[in-house]
Amino acid sequence: xxxxxxxxxxxxxxxxxxxILAAIFVILRLAGPYSVSKDFIIDSSxxxxxxxxxxxxxxxxxxxxxxxxxxxxxxxxxxxGGLAIHGAIITGAVISFFLARKNGVNPWLLLAIFAAxxxxxxAVGRWGNYFNQExxxxxxxxxxxxxxxxxxxxxxxxxxxxxxxxxLYESLGNLVIFCVLxxxxxxxxxxxxxxxxxxxxxxxxxLAMYSVLRFFMEFIRVDEGHIIFGLRFPQWASxxxxxxxxxxxxxxxxxxxVRSGAAPQKTKPLDTK
Numbered sequence: 001x002x003x004x005x006x007x008x009x010x011x012x013x014x015x016x017x018x019x020i021l022a023a024i025f026v027i028l029r030l031a032g033p034y035s036v037s038k039d040f041i042i043d044s045s046x047x048x049x050x051x052x053x054x055x056x057x058x059x060x061x062x063x064x065x066x067x068x069x070x071x072x073x074x075x076x077x078x079x080x081g082g083l084a085i086h087g088a089i090i091t092g093a094v095i096s097f098f099l100a101r102k103n104g105v106n107p108w109l110l111l112a113i114f115a116a117x118x119x120x121x122x123a124v125g126r127w128g129n130y131f132n133q134e135x136x137x138x139x140x141x142x143x144x145x146x147x148x149x150x151x152x153x154x155x156x157x158x159x160x161x162x163x164x165x166x167x168l169y170e171s172l173g174n175l176v177i178f179c180v181l182x183x184x185x186x187x188x189x190x191x192x193x194x195x196x197x198x199x200x201x202x203x204x205x206x207l208a209m210y211s212v213l214r215f216f217m218e219f220i221r222v223d224e225g226h227i228i229f230g231l232r233f234p235q236w237a238s239x240x241x242x243x244x245x246x247x248x249x250x251x252x253x254x255x256x257x258v259r260s261g262a263a264p265q266k267t268k269p270l271d272t273k
Contacts, residue, residue: 011131013078019124020049023117026182030113033189036105041113044099048114051095052088053078059087063226063233085122085214086237089207092118108199115206116181122210123174129167137164137220144168154222166221173213181206197252208245211238 024045031041060082061068061075068075096114100107129135133152139145145162153160181202188198215238218225225232231239 012128015128015131016083016125019121022124023121026120027113027117030116030185034109034113034194036109036113040103040105044096044110044114047095047099048092052092053083055091056083056085056088059084059090084234085210086234086241089118089241106196106199108196108203112185112199112202115203116178116185118206119174119178119181119210123171123178126167126171126174130165134223135167135170136222137166137169138222140164154224157222163222164220166217169220170213170217173217174210177206177209177213180209200248200252204245204249207241211242211245214238215242 024042027045028038028041031038057075057078063084064082092114093111096110097107099105100110126135130146133148136146136148139157139160140162142164144165146165147161148163150158157163184202184205188194188202215235218232218235218238221232225234227233228236
């Protein structure tokens with residue numbers, strides 16, 4: 001916690017806010033070339049931030065319900081950590097669709113624009129985990145291992161001091177995803193390929209890449225998690241999202257082939273008499 005005079009600033013909340021502001025800056029820059037009103041983006045951002053935080057918190061509380069059932073007052077203490085990104089993604093997608101439909105904006109375009117800002121917000125926000133001494137990985141002797149105070153170490157690793165900076169790995173991975181999504185938007189804007197299928201491609205790229213990143217990150221994390229058939233719950237969520245993306249892309253590709261391969265209109269044969 002950082003104290004500025006009489007004001008106490010929690011590092012976790014600070015990095016979340018900085019990440020959100022950075023994402024909004026990028027989203028506003030992208031809105032122009034797509035002819036999306038910046039006022040609409042700002043208004044939508046308010047609902048998405050508010051709804052996303054609630055969705056992320058509720059998802060986390062659901063996963064850790066036995067703990068919060070015992071300490072219900074902790075449910076509202078977001079500054080102590082505990083925001084599940086999968087909850088924010090689900091809530092954000094629903095809110096985006098509703099706002100886009102209500103304001104006459106292509107929902108896939110709005111999702112594609114906001115998807116570009118998401119990994120940047122995640123990359124910055126993850127640094128709050130460092131100051132909270134959470135989201136670290138297995139013990140390591142590597143030079144970039146980070147020290148974890150005994151109070152934050154799991155009992156099984158109490159005698160270890162240095163651990164993998166899992167938060168840093170995920171932060172860097174999200175930065176790579178952010179760069180890829182910006183490049184995809186650049187190709188769309190430069191080529192003036194303003195169509196739903198390209199917007200869907202940006203969203204699919206984000207969901208697929210983050211699902212892969214999160215799936216493998218879970219193998220090194222040591223925080224408690226629900227294990228189902230040998231995999232942690234976020235891994236199953238990542239598998240489900242990745243599978244949905246693959247199925248969706250396959251369906252769109254098949255539909256495109258059916259349309260392009262449609263039988264030509266029959267014409268009356270020439271009269272040769």
